[in-house]
Amino acid sequence: MAGKRGEDVVLKVPEGTVIRDAASGRVIADMSGETQRYVILKGGHGGNGNMHYATSTMQAPKYAQPGQPARTIEVILELKMIADVGLVGYPNVGKSTLLSMSTNAKPKIADYPFTTLIPMLGVVSLGYGESFIMADIPGLIDGAADGAGKGNEFLQHIERTRLLMHVVDASGSEGRDPVEDIEAINRELSRYAVDLSDRPQIIVANKTDLIMPDAGEDDPMHRLTAYCEANGLELYPVSAATGEGVKELLFAAYRKLQEIPVDRFVFTQEMDPETEITASGESFxxxxxxxxxxxxxxxxxxxxxxxxxxxxxxxxxxxxxxxxxxxxxxxxxxxxxxxxxxxxxxxxxxxxxxx
Ligand SMILES: Nc1nc2c(ncn2[C@@H]2O[C@H](COP(=O)(O)OP(=O)(O)OP(=O)(O)O)[C@@H](O)[C@H]2O)c(=O)[nH]1
Ligand SMILES: [Mg+2]
Structure with missing residues (x-):
């Protein structure tokens, strides 16, 4: 008599998810900030039951009009974490150790590269309601911006962070040079699809407990300090393992965040399926x-x-x-x-x- 109603398809997504058209890659909606609910495609117009066509002489007409067919679209749901601070750096430099020292998060920590496989969040509480969210992502390698080691996938998670903590192994314990590492990672950040090189950065010189006392000129901290001074970079020496210097680092990050606008990177709509997509097969x-x-x-x-x-x-x-x-x-x-x-x-x- 009245025609059946179709069911809505409702997908719940984490805040920060970006919806793209699978065919063209264009942004349909950014599920963050004001956008809490978004209708990608409205259903077809409902039909009319036979009672709609009843007249005084025809009480039960046999004719009824079915509803319009629904339209379909394939979309990509891109998960982007919303955090204030993003940890970046080569594998094994101690990013996850720093996250676990600073927050209640319990990331996996181990003495081999690529321990972290999925991004993780933690809340840094400094007391008196002063807190911020920190995101740990897997280590980056050369060519990350092109997808090496899934780098581009990981970088997408820090697109929305306001401040980057760039972690290096200041002790050079694995035979790598922290200054070269900073430059290499920053190269990847600038080559990523969204230029991340102008994101405010704090350099975290980690594993200072491994630096030999009286190393003199061989102390990698010397070169690191000179490099950061010359390039106007803020440098914080810490030991994520012992906790030395971590408090100072976190307070510095908190202070810096107060100066950086909260309106995070928001994706603007590039496509409105409602006006572009017609019911498939509707041709003549x-x-x-x-x-x-x-x-x-x-x-x-x-x-x-x-x-x-x-x-x-x-x-x-x-x-x-x-x-x-x-x-x-x-x-x-x-x-x-x-x-x-x-x-x-x-x-x-x-x-x-x-x-
Ligand atoms: N001595 C010392 N060891 C540390 C310090 N920070 C981390 N480590 C050790 O370094 C190794 C790697 O630490 P992780 O925190 O897993 O490193 P990561 O950067 O998260 O590594 P990926 O997830 O692989 O990118 C572990 O064995 C840690 O115990 C530190 O400050 N001092
Ligand atoms: Mg890790």
Whole structure:
């Protein structure tokens, strides 16, 4: 009698998820800030039950109009964490150790590269309601911006962070040079799809407990300090293992965050599916069959309409006429030069055309 309602498809996503059109990659919506709910595609118009067509003489008409078909779209849901501070650096420099020392998070820590495989968040509480969110991501390697070691996937998680903590192994315990490491990681940050090199940065010189006392000129901290001074970078020596210097680092980060605007990187809409996507398979063609001397209208849309329209009834026939007009079919027939009395063929049906 009244026609069934379709079900809504509701997908719950974590805050910060970016919705993109799978075909073109264009941004449809950024599920952050004000956007808490977003309708990607509205369902088709509902149909009319047979009671809609009841008249005083026809109490129970057999004709009913089904609803319009639904439209479909394939989307990519891009998870982007929302954190204030993002930890970046080569594998094994102690990023996860720093996260576990600074927050309640319990990341996996081990003495080999690529221990962290998925990004992790933790809340840094400094007391008196002073807190911020810190994100640990897996270690980056050369070519990360091009996807090496899944680098681009990991970098996407820090796109929205306001401040980067760039962690290096200041002791050079693995034979790497911290200054070279800073430059290499920053190269990757600037080459990533979204230029991350202008994000405010704090350099964290970790593993200071491993630096030999009285190392003199061999102390990598010397070169690191000189490099940071020369390049205007803030440097904090810490030992994530012993906790030495960590408090100072966290307070410095908190102070710095107060100066950086909170309006995080928001993605603007590049595509509105509502205006671009039409129901699939909703097409038809209008042509002239010279051999038969008939005009031919065909296609899935016509087939579908004929399937739910009873042309034997007056209501059905009226609907059919309206359909031809509203879909521009009459217009196309006129363009092809149709004259009064000509025959129009639609699958099994043939009609004489009259204005
Ligand atoms: N001596 C010393 N060892 C540390 C310090 N910080 C981390 N480590 C050790 O360094 C190793 C790597 O630490 P992680 O925190 O797992 O390093 P990560 O940067 O998260 O590594 P990935 O997740 O692989 O990128 C572990 O064995 C830690 O115990 C430190 O300050 N001093
Ligand atoms: Mg880690």
């Amino acid at each position: 063609t209008v042509s002239y069959d010279a051999k038969e001397g008939q005009y031919v209208v065909e296609g899935p849309k016509i087939e579908k309409m004929l399937g739910y329209t009873n042309l034997e009834t007056e209501k059905g026939f009226l609907f059919f006429q309206n359909f031809l007009k509203e879909n521009g079919i009459l217009e196309q027939l006129k363009k092809l030069g149709i004259q009064e009395g000509d025959t129009v063929r639609l699958y099994g049906h043939a009609f004489e055309y009259y204005e």
